[in-house]
Amino acid sequence: MPDMKLEIVVLPVSDVDRAKAFYTALGWREDADFPGAGGFRVIQLTPPGSPASVIFGSGITDATPGSAQGPAASSTTPHRSASQRPGAGPHQLRVAPRSAIRTATG
Template identity: 45%
Template sequence: MDWTLEVIVLPVADIDRSIAFYRDQLGFALDHDVQTEQMRVVQLTPPGSGCSIVLGMSQMQPGSMKGLQLVVSDATAAREQLLSRGVEVSELSIFDSERDGGTFFFFDDPDENSWAVQQMKVRADKPLIPLDAR
């Protein structure tokens, strides 16, 4: 039996501000934005990902999620894309130049939840979720 991680609840202070950041600046797809009298459920998914984020007011403090990680096939191109969309990102950090997966950059969302972006060149030819399965 597979056990798949498909949703992470991300604590934020302002859901609308977070939608603007994740959808408009990072390019995540807005899958759901549903409001009832009791709650609002907002789910966004990074392109090509099998795991989504749900924005919400939770028992966790906004900004308390640290070290969430995204993987891209080209960190330089991904970094440039985010910079062009107004996201403050770190310089590239190369921890291991001999192996695929050793290049990173980092950014925070408006609530200071922190993200790492790892380059894995193999994802260009072998995406985690094949294109025909999306």
């Protein structure tokens, strides 16, 4: 079986700049912020220590903003991560200890 890894998760958002500010305030690395023709814009951010990234922007997806179901981040320090989460709002990030996340095989 080939070695496969999750690389990108697309998040539909209503306010691109607000989403970018939220995730960068969490310490996520900005990998890209590219504008394009006709209002197109793509932003890619990566959580510290993660091999996977999220992308969002304008013209990226037709999905309803806030409709992403299931994205979660794991942390070895969930209480510290939760306390560092800036403000409430539509961009809630669920943080679970790694031990609470089970794989399909076990």
